[in-house]
Amino acid sequence: MFSRLFGRKIPQAPPSTGGRLVYAIGDIHGRLDAFEPLLHTIAQDVLASAPSERPMLVLLGDYVDRGPASAQVIDAILALQAEAAFEVRALKGNHEEALLQFRDEPGFGQTWVEHGGSATLASYGVQPPATRTDPEAWETARLAFGKVLPPAHTHFYETLELMLTVGDYAFVHAGVRPGVPLARQVERDLLWIRAEFLQSTAKFEKIIVHGHTPMEEPQITGRRIGVDTGAYATGLLTAVRLDDSGHRILQGRAVRSAA
Numbered sequence: 001m002f003s004r005l006f007g008r009k010i011p012q013a014p015p016s017t018g019g020r021l022v023y024a025i026g027d028i029h030g031r032l033d034a035f036e037p038l039l040h041t042i043a044q045d046v047l048a049s050a051p052s053e054r055p056m057l058v059l060l061g062d063y064v065d066r067g068p069a070s071a072q073v074i075d076a077i078l079a080l081q082a083e084a085a086f087e088v089r090a091l092k093g094n095h096e097e098a099l100l101q102f103r104d105e106p107g108f109g110q111t112w113v114e115h116g117g118s119a120t121l122a123s124y125g126v127q128p129p130a131t132r133t134d135p136e137a138w139e140t141a142r143l144a145f146g147k148v149l150p151p152a153h154t155h156f157y158e159t160l161e162l163m164l165t166v167g168d169y170a171f172v173h174a175g176v177r178p179g180v181p182l183a184r185q186v187e188r189d190l191l192w193i194r195a196e197f198l199q200s201t202a203k204f205e206k207i208i209v210h211g212h213t214p215m216e217e218p219q220i221t222g223r224r225i226g227v228d229t230g231a232y233a234t235g236l237l238t239a240v241r242l243d244d245s246g247h248r249i250l251q252g253r254a255v256r257s258a259a
């Protein structure tokens, strides 16, 4: 409107978080050893930023599988929620969906281990079946898993959010389906979409902040911010810090780099 009134272009304001200080963390995948240093970096940044309102910590999903400390990552998230220094908002990833599916269906175990589920079982002290195709062994593992899963973890997995919007940003695990309004996105796309979202040039209603597809570097375009840097393999966990002045990348690195 002003550009029309004055006949020249005014500088565009950066996207807004509505005044909030927000940190969004990519796929942790059982790497407590990368999550802890990143939380330390974020805590230092909060001290330096002295926000007027409690900062928000958005976890973009895929807390479990592949890395060695899935159960311990969930404990750390629950501790953060209890501390109340941040408003913690945890999104659901496709790996949390897989965990819940195995909890209910032993037949899914074989698929789950192909995606790193054995590491999750081991982190809960459950021995994965020696033979992947033995249905009885899977049922035994499922029952053992059900027994050791703390009620607080069950509640955590069952109450994960699918999408969160803050100001000009929408946070999701994987991405959104181009051409579909945010309010009409379906869980399958929010948890699983890759190429159709990543390669799309369509305009989304918000800047989409997401994980799910590992890249060497964080992906920042005007339309999306991708922060999955494959921590389970690289030991490098990435977050984006957002406020009304724009975005900045923060990272935590595990001392040991191989999963």
Ligand SMILES: [Mn+2]
Pocket (backbone or CB within 6 Å): 062, 093, 094, 095, 173, 174, 191, 211, 212, 213
């Ligand atoms: Mn994922």
